[in-house]
Amino acid sequence: MATPPGRKSRRAQRSFEDDAKALLLEMIPIPGRSGEEGDVLALVRQKLLEAGLPEAALQTDSAHRRSPRGGQTGNLIVKLPGTRRGPRRLLMAHLDTVPLCVGVRPVQKGQFLRPQDRTTALGGDNRAGASVVLHTACEIVRKQLPHPPVTFLWTVQEEVGLLGARHVSLSKLGRPQLCFNWDGGDPNLLIVGATGDYNIEIEVEGIASHAGAHPEDGVSAIAIASLAIARLVQDGWHGLIEKGDDVGTANVGVIEGGEATNVVTPSVRVRAEARSHDPKFRKRIVAEIRKAFVEAARQVKNSQGRTGRVRFQADLKYESFRLSTAEPCVQAATAAIETLGLEPELRICNGGLDANWMTAHGLPTVTLGCGQQGIHTVKEKLHIPSYLTACRIALRLATGTEREAMP
Numbered sequence: 001m002a003t004p005p006g007r008k009s010r011r012a013q014r015s016f017e018d019d020a021k022a023l024l025l026e027m028i029p030i031p032g033r034s035g036e037e038g039d040v041l042a043l044v045r046q047k048l049l050e051a052g053l054p055e056a057a058l059q060t061d062s063a064h065r066r067s068p069r070g071g072q073t074g075n076l077i078v079k080l081p082g083t084r085r086g087p088r089r090l091l092m093a094h095l096d097t098v099p100l101c102v103g104v105r106p107v108q109k110g111q112f113l114r115p116q117d118r119t120t121a122l123g124g125d126n127r128a129g130a131s132v133v134l135h136t137a138c139e140i141v142r143k144q145l146p147h148p149p150v151t152f153l154w155t156v157q158e159e160v161g162l163l164g165a166r167h168v169s170l171s172k173l174g175r176p177q178l179c180f181n182w183d184g185g186d187p188n189l190l191i192v193g194a195t196g197d198y199n200i201e202i203e204v205e206g207i208a209s210h211a212g213a214h215p216e217d218g219v220s221a222i223a224i225a226s227l228a229i230a231r232l233v234q235d236g237w238h239g240l241i242e243k244g245d246d247v248g249t250a251n252v253g254v255i256e257g258g259e260a261t262n263v264v265t266p267s268v269r270v271r272a273e274a275r276s277h278d279p280k281f282r283k284r285i286v287a288e289i290r291k292a293f294v295e296a297a298r299q300v301k302n303s304q305g306r307t308g309r310v311r312f313q314a315d316l317k318y319e320s321f322r323l324s325t326a327e328p329c330v331q332a333a334t335a336a337i338e339t340l341g342l343e344p345e346l347r348i349c350n351g352g353l354d355a356n357w358m359t360a361h362g363l364p365t366v367t368l369g370c371g372q373q374g375i376h377t378v379k380e381k382l383h384i385p386s387y388l389t390a391c392r393i394a395l396r397l398a399t400g401t402e403r404e405a406m407p
Contacts, residue, residue, distance in 0.1 A: 335402040
């Protein structure tokens with residue numbers, strides 16, 4: 001007797017979900033902090049080959065050689081020709097996790113995956129996203145699903161400054177016109193913009209002297225840094241910054257210097273950041289930080305009238321972006337979410353994403369959620385139904401069926 005169509009559909013759905021969950025559970029425990037993604041990348045390669053992908057379709061680029069951090073491997077790229085016409089699409093996610101995830105043992109509790117103990121984070125950021133993209137690629141290859149030209153990209157070193165996306169080999173991607181990145185929470189969430197960030201390093205040089213015998217001969221680097229930071233706080237250039245219609249943030253996060261209490265501190269190293277969605281205002285924040293330190297160095301003098309000096313370096317970590325709702329990738333992602341009966345939610349975020357650099361490279365990229373909650377903490381968890389919904393959305397976007405009604 002033939003199996004009823006409805007039962008076949010339910011069986012296929014269970015198989016889809018079981019495969020997606022199994023892949024996630026296999027990927028999460030593999031250590032892979034930034035720069036050490038070799039083992040998890042090897043698993044991705046293995047799964048793709050087992051699904052039937054020709055080895056010649058697998059490429060790694062040299063992003064790690066261009067990264068200031070080095071690393072075990074570059075980004076992994078799979079480029080498939082289309083079985084039907086349409087603009088090339090790109091699906092991507094980063095492979096690395098923060099160090100707190102190393103050693104995690106995931107367990108399921110109800111609808112969530114959590115760390116078995118409270119000493120590690122889960123690593124759903126971003127093993128969930130990497131699994132969404134991998135599951136989608138395997139489904140297409142294994143089942144020979146019709147699809148337009150599509151590229152799959154797994155990046156490295158996202159957690160330490162988006163370095164994989166920054167140094168990706170664009171020539172290997174096949175000129176995609178619609179780009180989708182998985183890295184976030186609810187599956188109906190679309191991140192269409194993100195802030196830009198400057199890394200700032202400041203070296204403050206003072207003059208050493210004995211703090212008891214001849215303190216007047218010294219120039220304290222700590223005093224210079226303290227005056228500068230106090231001025232930034234007093235003038236509204238530290239923390240949340242609001243100047244008329246301009247908004248941004250600044251933070252002095254690291255101060256290092258001094259070895260003994262009986263020495264007037266000769267040097268201090270300060271690390272800070274400046275963020276804003278507006279590139280011009282972000283540069284103004286950087287300029288105000290520089291001004292505060294330079295003026296503080298002039299203000300602190302020893303008995304001979306000598307002052308310290310400041311060396312200031314600001315480097316763009318990533319540029320801000322904001323996508324139009326008319327952008328093809330945003331429209332396609334919106335359609336895929338709506339087809340599953342969900343309400344898309346468009347959002348701008350104040351952190352960095354691989355999408356920052358992809359968009360800066362001329363590849364407008366929308367970021368979608370995959371169930372992550374409480375990332376970078378020991379309370380991190382992953383909502384399994386949201387992850388499975390993300391897998392369904394990804395398959396529709398990869399196959400170009402985002403506007404087709406559900407069967």
